[in-house]
Amino acid sequence: CPTTESFWIKTCGEVASTGRKFHFEYFSEAHDKHFEAKAYSPFPGQFAAIFSDLTSWLQVERELSDSEERFKALSNASFDGVIIHDQGLILECNQELTNITGFSYSEHIGMNGLELIAPESLETVLANIKGGYDRGYEVVGLRKEGSRYPLAIRGKNIQFQGREVRIIEFRDLTESKDLESQLRVSEERLLSITETAHDAIVMLDNCGRVIYWNPAAEQIFGYSAADVIGENLHTLIAPERYHGEYVKAFSGFQSTGQGAAVGKTLALYARHKDGHEIPIELSMSANFVKGSWQAVGIIRDISERRRLEGKTQQMAKLASLGEMASGVAHEINNPLTGIINCAQLLNNRLAEDQWNSEVIGRIIREGDRISRIVKSLLTIAHPGTGKRELVEVGELVEIVMNLTAQKLARQGIDFQLNFDDSLPPIRVEAQQIEQVLLNLLNNACYALHEKFPVNHPNKKLELNVAKRVRDGRGWILFEIRDWGTGISKEHLKRTFEPFFTTKPAGVGTGLGLGLCHSIVKRHSGRIEIESEFGQYTLVRFDLPIEP
Template identity: 35%
Template sequence: MRKKLEELQNRIGELEKELEYTKNALSKTQIVCFPCIARKHNIQERLFTILDCLPAWIILLEPGGSIRFANQQFRKKFGNNLKNPCYLLIKECNQACSHCPAREVVKQKVPFEIEFQAPDNRTYQLYAYPFTDIDGSNLVLELGIDITEKKLLELENIRNHQLAALGEVAAGIAHEINNPINGIINYAQILLDEDKGLGIVEKIIKEGNRIASIVKNMLFLAKDTKGEKREFFLSDILYDTLELVQSQFQKEGIEVRTNIHDRLSSIWGNQQQIRQVFLNLLTNARDALNERFVGLHPEKWIEIAAQPCTNNGQPMIKVVFYDQGIGVAEDCLEKIWIPFFTTKPGSKGTGLGLSICSNIMKEHNGQIQFESVYKKFTKVSLYFPADIKV
C-alpha cells in the first residue's frame, strides 16, 4: 500500500513538472504571438489604407453579386449600403446584368474586361479577376477605372481627324460636283434651245441625284454624331466612302477594285466612325501608291473586299484593304499604332489615323490586323461582329 502511494506521489510530481513546463512554454508563445498578431493587424490596416487611396474602385464579389468588401472610392461613388448587390448599386438595376463580368470570370476561370456606362453617364473600364478568399471561397475581384475624360479626348481626336480628312478630299469633291453641274447646265441649255424631250430630262435628274449623293456623303462625314449607334449595312458605307474619293483616285491614276459580297448581314455601330475608318485606310493606300508610283502604273491599284466569315463560331464580316504601295518598313511595324507616329514624308501625315482606327474598332468589339512589306504591299483586315449590339 505504501509503495503504491509513493508511486502515485511520484507520478503527481512528474505531472506538476510537465504542467509547469507547459505553462512556461505557453507564456513564451504568447510573448511571441501578441506582437505577430499586432503586426498582422498593422499590415491589414496599411493594405486597407492603400486600397482606399487608389484612384479606382475595388470590390470583392460573390458569384451572385453580393459584396464582401468595397474600398472608399467605391463607397464614395455608389454608396455605403453594401448589403445591396453590385448590379443595384452600380447599374441601378433590380436584376443581374446580362453580360455580368463576375459570372463570366467564375464560368471561364480567366480575367474579364469590359467597358460600360453608369447611370450618371460616366464611362468605366472594368477589370474582373478570379480570387480565392482566406476561407477558400471563390470570389471575384473587380477593379473599375473612370475613363470618361479619356473617351472624350478620343472623340475629340476622331473629330479633328475627320475635319482634316474632309479638307483633304474637299478638292476632289469640288471637282466631282463641278462635272454634273456643268452637265445640268448644258442639258438645260439644250432643252431651252431645242425643246428636246424626255431623254435629256432623265439625264438632268441623274446628274442632280449624283450631286445630291456626293453632298450627302460629305455632310455625313462632317456631322458630329457623338457616338450614336444604329443598325446599318457595311456595304453601303463602303460604297458611299468610295464615292467621296473616286474623283481624286481617278485623277491620280489609281484603280479601285472591289469584291464586296452582295448579301452581307447588318452590323450595329456608329456609321460616321466606320466611314472614318474606311476613309483613313483609303487615304493611306492612296498616299502609299503615289509614293511608290509617280504617275500612271499598272500596279497602281487598291482592292477592297468584304465577305462574311466566322471567328470562334461567332458570325463576323471581314473587310480587307489591299494595295501595292510603298509599304511599311519592318522596324516601324510595332510603332504604327502609337499616336502621332507616321511614316509619311514631311507634314503630310498626323500620325493619328491608324491609332484612331484601332480605337474605333475596339469601340465596335471588332479587330484590326495590319500586314506590310516595304516596297511590296500593305494589307489591312477589319473584323466586325455581325448582328450584335455593342
C-alpha cells in the first residue's frame, strides 16, 4: 500500500458509503515515487482503486519547463529579436522582438511571421525559408504602425516541443545603417578635402610604403597613384643625400611614432619623377592603426614662394645697387666731363700730330664710353622723369625695327615679326621702351651670331607683340625669342644684376638687362627670362593698357 493504513481506511469507507469518486496525486516516501490514485464504488457498499506511477512523466514535464524557462531567459537577454514559428505561425518570441516591431508579446503569439516583413521582401524570405537557408541576409521589415526599417534576419530549423520548427533571429539595422551613412558622408567629405587639396597628402604604412596618394601629390611629383601605391616613398622622392638619415629616423618612428619631422613643419627638397629637385615644406603626423604606427604627410610645393623670395631679394639688391650707382655716377660725371673737354681741346691744337691725335682720340672715345655707362647707371637708379604719353604700339615697334633692320640683314638673321595691328595704345615714355626693345634685340643678335657665325637655318629671331589678360586687366605682351647660345641656370639667376655679363671684357657693360628691368618695373610691368643653355632664350615683358 503506497500510504498509511488509516488514510486508506478512511478514504475507502467514504467512497463505499457515499458512492463518490475520489482522485488525487501524492508522493510515496517509502517508494520514492509520485502516484496518481482514482477511487470509486462499482457497486453499493463496495470499493475499487486504480493507481498510476507519475514519476517519469513529472520528470519530463519538469525538464521541459526548465528548458522553456532557459530558452526564455536566453532569448530575452539577447540584443536581437527571436521568433520560433511553425509553418509561419509564431509559437514563441522574446522581449526584444516586441521592442523592434511594436507588437506586444500576446499579439505576436499565433501571428503569421510574414506580417513582420515588408511586401517587397516577401519573395526573398519565402525562397529562403523553402530552401532552408541558414545564413544572414537583409530585407525590409514592417513595424506595427506601418513604418519600414532595414532588417537582417537569419533562420534555421530546430526541434522544439517534440517537433521540427524554425527559429528566426531579427536584427534591427536602423542604427547601424545610420552610422554607416554618417561614416560614408564623413568619408566622402574627407575624400573631397584630400582630393581637391592643393597640397600633397600622403599616407605611409609601418614599413614606409605608400597607402594613399592624392591628386595634388600626382601634380607635384609627377607620379600617379598607380605608380606609387605599395612602393617605398623615400626611394621614389627623397634625394640620395637624405637616405641615410631617413633610414635611421624611420626605424625609430616604426616603434614609437616619434621622429624629428613628427608634429613639425620642415623645409626640404624632394625629387620629381623626371629627376629635378623641388623645394617643399613637410608637415607630418603619426596615427596608431591596428597595432602599428602609420605616417600622414602634408607636402607643399614652395617653388613659387622661393622664386618670389629670390625675386624680392634681387629687387632689393638692385635698389641698393641703384642708389650706389646714382651716387657714384654723379661723382664721376663732372670730372669725366672735364677730362673729355680737355682732351677735345688738345685734339684741336694737335690735329696735325698724328700720333698725339690718335692717343687723344682714344681718350675721348673711352671717356664717351664711360659717359654712356654713367648715363645707364643714372637711368637704372632714376629711369627718366619724362612725360608719359599715349603711344601706338605699332609706332614703337616700327622705330625699333628701322634701327635694327640693317644689323639683322648684315648678320644673316632670319627675323620674324608677329604683330596685331588692332592693339590699343599704351601710356609710356616712348624712348625708354624703345631702349628696352633695342637692348633685348641686340642681346638676341649677339647670342645668335656667337652660336652661328655664318648663315644657318636656325639663326632665327622672333618678336611677338599681342594683348593678354593678367590679374584681371589688359596688358601688351612683348616676346623676344632667339635660338642662340642660351643662358645657363646659374647665370640665369643673375641676369638683372648691374654689371653682370657673360660677354667678353670690353664687349658688354652688364647694365643692359638691369636697365630693362628698371624701366619695365617703373612702368608697372613685369619682365622675365626663360632659357636653356645652348638651345634658346625667351624674354617676356608686359606693359599695362589703360582701363
